[in-house]
């Protein structure tokens with residue numbers, strides 16, 4: 001017998017030693033992750049109750065940290081959500097794997113029941129204090145304030161210092177942590193980048209934040225509609241491994257295997273049972289209770305299910321931000337002189353429903369270094385409307401951006417890399433079953449089907465951008481021609497007349513002739529530009545006619561969504577392919593065009609006179 005004694009540890013003990021796995025891998029990330037977990041929970045709670053979220057955030061340094069090169073930082077997040085009953089508070093903030101969202105198949109930000117307890121643990125480990133909570137539900141007469149600490153040995157939350165207080169919110173939760181960390185405001189892991197991204201994909205959010213000694217920043221909502229979170233969907237059996245399948249069955253206890261299969265999964269019906277039997281499942285298992293079914297029998301059932309072709313899951317459970325709202329939100333990114341928004345209809349990737357939305361925006365304020373010397377575009381990644389800020393290189397969204405040929409749209413791009421220029425490319429992925437590469441939910445697994453779906457959306461946005469860039473080039477070309485005519489026409493005529501000693505009458509005729517000649521050139525350029533504009537408008541109008549409603553109706557019944565990739569769906573999608581989508585394009589350059597055309601007309605008139 002082995003000498004070593006076998007002991008077991010609690011979930012809290014495991015996480016307290018491995019906080020780096022859930023986003024606390026550096027002092028900078030600790031601050032961002034704490035903020036993110038609290039905001040995710042507030043937004044989820046508000047949406048579940050149909051409340052338009054009003055969040056107030058405060059982050060400040062309150063002293064020196066206990067870890068080298070860190071500060072002691074206070075982070076407070078206050079929401080107007082439904083609030084928490086006081087008996088749930090220790091579970092929520094001090095117990096791991098306590099959640100209202102486990103496997104419920106909805107597109108919520110939280111999924112694991114780990115996030116906020118990990119934040120409490122980090123605060124407790126570094127500042128020796130847990131989470132300070134204020135909560136008030138509609139039915140509570142007064143708010144309750146308390147401190148929650150994690151009992152690491154027993155995976156339990158301990159409530160301390162509980163007292164009733166008066167609070168100016170009618171309902172909501174305020175959570176405050178004091179922890180060792182470092183503050184980074186800008187850049188990929190920056191707090192402002194996170195807050196801006198959160199506002200971008202949550203257009204219904206009213207956000208107020210105060211960072212360090214800066215004054216309060218207000219980001220107002222651009223939509224008064226609380227997103228409709230679609231009903232949950234059960235997992236598709238083909239997405240599960242045998243172990244998960246058996247673990248899932250334990251939720252059904254005494255129910256029959258038939259009930260477990262029908263209620264626990266999507267797309268299994270009485271009719272599909274016949275197919276399972278044909279594919280080797282013993283019929284008698286169906287009437288047997290889940291409790292009494294052995295692992296070997298489950299293996300047989302699982303094998304038969306995997307041999308059977310099943311309908312793809314419904315796409316009804318995924319939600320989209322919507323082009324109109326997303327477009328309004330894009331303008332909050334800063335001064336943007338062009339943007340294109342593409343919302344793909346929900347589809348199935350790897351047997352899971354997903355919806356992809358893309359925004360490509362060109363920033364006016366960014367330093368406009370065009371060409372191969374410019375820095376890479378800024379990529380904003382979102383999973384279930386949460387910004388992802390780390391480990392981008394392995395992420396499905398970045399892989400998709402890198403595989404698009406941006407050069408063909410007029411944007412410089414080193415081989416197999418991100419394109420370059422003053423652009424922001426935002427990719428939003430919404431799905432009830434996002435496969436993250438890590439527990440800290442920072443990178444989305446790059447399956448071929450998912451990368452292809454994102455690529456298609458990017459290509460459509462890229463084509464819009466390309467048309468806009470070409471239009472700009474034509475306008476610049478026309479300006480240039482007009483400038484040359486203005487500059488050289490009188491000089492040329494004058495010189496020629498002096499050389500030939502021509503009379504005034506002859507000079508007048510020559511001027512008119514030359515203007516006619518050059519005018520033809522101008523007219524040709526103008527015609528070319530008008531044609532390009534017409535084409536642009538037509539494409540735009542087409543998008544409007546092909547209404548998104550029609551697309552939605554299709555996707556709502558969910559049945560006809562699974563389409564194999566179009567073989568011709570290469571970097572150049574034909575117009576017809578693009579038609580069902582509606583992209584919004586600003587036309588800042590139309591002023592320049594009008595000016596140029598008016599100038600040319602004026603010039604012609606002048607000469608004619």
Ligand SMILES: Nc1ncnc2c1ncn2[C@@H]1O[C@H](COP(=O)(O)OP(=O)(O)OP(=O)(O)O)[C@@H](O)[C@H]1O
Nearest residue numbers: 041045092099100101110111112113114115116173
């Ligand atoms: N501000 C809040 N208002 C109301 N309920 C909350 C709030 N914060 C947390 N909760 C509840 O506490 C539960 C646990 O939160 P926690 O962040 O630990 O896990 P999660 O959000 O379910 O999943 P994840 O670990 O992925 O974040 C949530 O499921 C939610 O029911």
Ligand SMILES: [Mg+2]
Nearest residue numbers: 041110115116
């Ligand atoms: Mg959470």
